[in-house]
Amino acid sequence: MARTVGLDMGGTKMLAAVLDSDYQEIEHAKKRTPIGAGNEETMLAIADVVRVALEKSSLDVSDVSSLGIAVPGPIDHKRGHVIAMPNVSMHDYPLRDKLQDELGLRVQLENDVNAGTYGEFIAGAALDKENVLGVFPGTGVGGGVVLGGELYRGRHGKAGEVGHMIVQAGGPRCGCGKLGCLEAVSSKTAIAKDLVHLAMTGQSETVLESAGTDISRVKSNLIKKAMAAGEQPVIEVVKRAAWYLGVGIGSLIDIFDPDVVVLGGGLAEKLGEQYLEWVRESAMQHSMIRSDASIVLASLGDYSVVIGAAAIGTGE
Ligand SMILES: [Zn+2]
Structure with missing residues (x-):
């Protein structure tokens, strides 16, 4: 498995980390969550923090296989939509496809607590x-x-x-x-x-x-x-x-x-x-x-x- 990027869209900050195939961090970047910014601007801010994390890792999008984004709100998995993310005023927005186009990278969305549980399962306290x-x-x-x-x-x-x-x-x-x-x-x-x-x-x-x-x-x-x-x-x-x-x-x-x-x-x-x-x-x-x-x-x-x-x- 290749290198990947994970992003945690928090209520106050966004954390993007570039990880190696063992989920060890290569580099990360943080940025303030754009509160109330709306769909398009929020999407661009996410793309930006991912780019900064890649730059700090001396890597390019072509060096990573995918980007997973954890958001604090409900998601429509089939359509890749964020249904609602109240504090950044994102509503029923096709974040997955928009980011894929913007970055040229495969993107998946997940709810943040699901992602947290999965993280502990794949690499933390619930390993194996x-x-x-x-x-x-x-x-x-x-x-x-x-x-x-x-x-x-x-x-x-x-x-x-x-x-x-x-x-x-x-x-x-x-x-x-x-x-x-x-x-x-x-x-x-x-x-x-x-x-x-x-x-x-x-x-x-x-x-x-x-x-x-x-x-x-x-x-x-x-x-x-x-x-x-x-x-x-x-x-x-x-x-x-x-x-x-x-x-x-x-x-x-x-x-x-x-x-x-x-x-x-x-x-x-x-x-x-x-x-x-x-x-x-x-x-x-x-x-x-x-x-x-x-x-x-x-x-x-x-x-x-x-x-x-x-x-x-x-x-x-
Ligand atoms: Zn309740």
Whole structure:
């Protein structure tokens, strides 16, 4: 297999990496995501960051076999359209074909969490496993499913939305409109909401000092810091979110009987083993088959998405 390019279209930055045949990075380039730029301009910005990554690698498009792009939104695989990417205002746009024409390179699109799960499957924590669940608690709770060594997309390419599994019927309202979705009770956003409440009621000095009552300023690092400071109410909030994540994962283990569940994203990475242990305990409590499926942390960090996108881009 030849060299490939993977690109992660994030909410704030685009990361393009040129990879060798073992998915090791040769070079990468980063660029700000053009917020609100619209279809054409966004496509050209993507082409540009790919060109810069190739230049830095002293390579030309003819030296790489394909480009895989991970986007934060739904995709129509058959037509190669991005259905929606709200923050860059891209709507029902034939990104695959437009980029192929612009770059003269074979292009594939994938949803970012699917790509992240696939990256961990092909080169990370789930290497050599066949049945893999990826769960990525962050702003929401993203998910991906690899079954029998293949990414499972479902009828509309929307499969794997583990974040919208109901784990507390009648519970808090989710961004999707339903009540009690997994992400409404276990995402980083859900944790941040509770921590801001603690800050307001004088139960977390650390959060009050660093973020005030601004939810968007409660980052994974700050959550970690407040826990390390021994603030018990903060620890309880995170523990409850981890417990709910385990409720969801327990059911997923019963449905898919996977070889491994990979926990990815910045929150899991920052909170590490303690968080993982809470999730694990709850998942085992809430799984009927109590399989020997291991629950592990992702190992590729930011690169799970880029590597997954590149691997999917090869079409193999
Ligand atoms: Zn939901």
